Amino acid sequence: MSFFVAFTVVNFVGVLVLLGLMLFVEYTKLDELESYFSKNEKVCRHKRFWKRNRRIDRFHRMGLMIDILSTPKAFLKAGLVTEAELASVPLALKRWVLWPYRVACVWFVASCVWYIWFHGWPEWI
Template identity: 65%
Template sequence: MTFFFGYSIVWSVGVFVILGLMQFAEYTKLDELESYFSENAKVQNNKRFWGRSQRIDRFYRMLLINEILSDPKRYVKAGLVTEAELASVPLALKRWALWPYYLLMIWGIALVVWSVWRRWCDIPI
């Protein structure tokens, strides 16, 4: 087994692991996260617009919370969220919200590496 084949297997399995983590966070942690932003107009409007319980709705609701938690200074400066709301979210819950999406970004970089490697080494599929 070549190194490229092993990398391909790990890369392919990784997408299912990441999607599983994202779904777990969306279905078990999203409601708890939104409860910490119950007085926030931006989060509540987003929740009303994406109110159904379908996968895409939960994804976009989680995406807004992810944006708020990953770059809090920008949202505090814009007046969309307060420091007290951000401080009330437990660290473990922040990690559950952010890490699946960070892993997705790492997986995207691994996809670029895989594509470049395959083309430069002229590896047939």
């Protein structure tokens, strides 16, 4: 087995694991995470707009939570969250929420490497 085939298999299996993790977090951890921001105006407004429990609704609600947890200083500076709300979220829950999406960024880079490896370097570069 060549290194390219092994890289392809690992990349493909990795994306399936990553999608499974993202779905798991959206369906099991989102409600718990939103409970820590139950009195936050922005989170409540976002939850009211995306109120149905469809996949797209959970995706957008999770997106706001990821934004808040990944760049808390910007949200604190804008006055959209308080330090008490951020401090109330347990570290384990923050990890469950942030790590799948950080790993997705690494997977995206690996997929770009795979594409260049498979198709060759583009001539326009």
